[in-house]
Amino acid sequence: MADLHRQNEHGSRNRTRFPTQPTPSAPAPELRGHGLRLRPWDAECDTDVETWLRGNSDPEFRRWNTPVKLVDGMEDARESLRLRAEWDAEGKCVSYCVTDAATGAPLGHIGVNDIDHFIRTARVGYWVLPEARGHGVATRALRLAARWAFTNLGTHRLELGHALGHDASCRIAERCGFLYEGTLRGAMFDAGRHDAFRDVHLHARLATDPEPGEGEGKGE
Known part of the structure; x- marks a missing residue:
């Protein structure tokens, strides 16, 4: 991968230039x-x-996710959201609060992260509040x-x-x-630790893959 990046950096001046939407100053649009x-x-x-704060401090969230900096209070949560807003403004990610369309009640979070506008890749991540689980929220938001x-x-x-x-x-x-592509060894922190690691299942979907069926099923 390092060789590929080096080749991209020093390649022809006439190489294709891909769009870089959204522009760094453009806020992400609402999605419904x-x-x-x-x-x-x-x-x-x-x-x-x-x-x-509730989402990031939830025991089930922390069972499966170990952020570099834990969110343990309102000030931590505000600082974390401000940092994500900076990343959003720089075009590095897009962060959404998932809400019920009818009531506006917050249900969880979904982010399009680690956006690489040149090679046109990104990673998605999400969590759902405890009271909203079991209603297909994560599936629908994803x-x-x-x-x-x-498309955009x-x-x-x-x-x-x-x-x-x-x-x-x-x-x-x-x-x-998102098709299962393999297991990444030791690719994320173990639960609650920064000195131990665990394996990760990698899934991916391409723009050219068929649209999945509309059956939502159960779960998050």
Whole structure:
């Protein structure tokens, strides 16, 4: 991969230049569908900050995810959301608060992360609040975000990685057309630790892959 990047950097001046949507200063558009409204997070809104804190401090979230910096209070949550807003503005990621389209109630989060505008790849990640689980929220949100990334962001490949043993995420990936591609050894932190690692299941979907069926099934 390093050789490929080096080749891209020093290749012909006439190489194809891919679109870089959204532009660094353009906020991500709201997305609607499947009974959901995906809207940008607001780091200055206390309700959003509280929701972010609840999601990131939930025991089930921490069972499967170990951020570099844990979110343990309102100030941590606000700082974390402000950092994501900076990344969004720089075009590095797009972060959505997943809400119920009818009531506006927050349900969870979905992000299109690690956006590489040259090679047109990105990674998706999500979580669902405890009270919203079991209603297909993650599946519906992932379908919305993936469709937008392929049709509006110009992405060619979307990756989805989850800790080995996280069967719910495996099922969500499969329902959304993300094929299992293999196991990455020691590719993420172990639960609650920064000195130990665990394996990751890698799933991916290409813009040229067929659209998955609309049956939502159960689960997150």
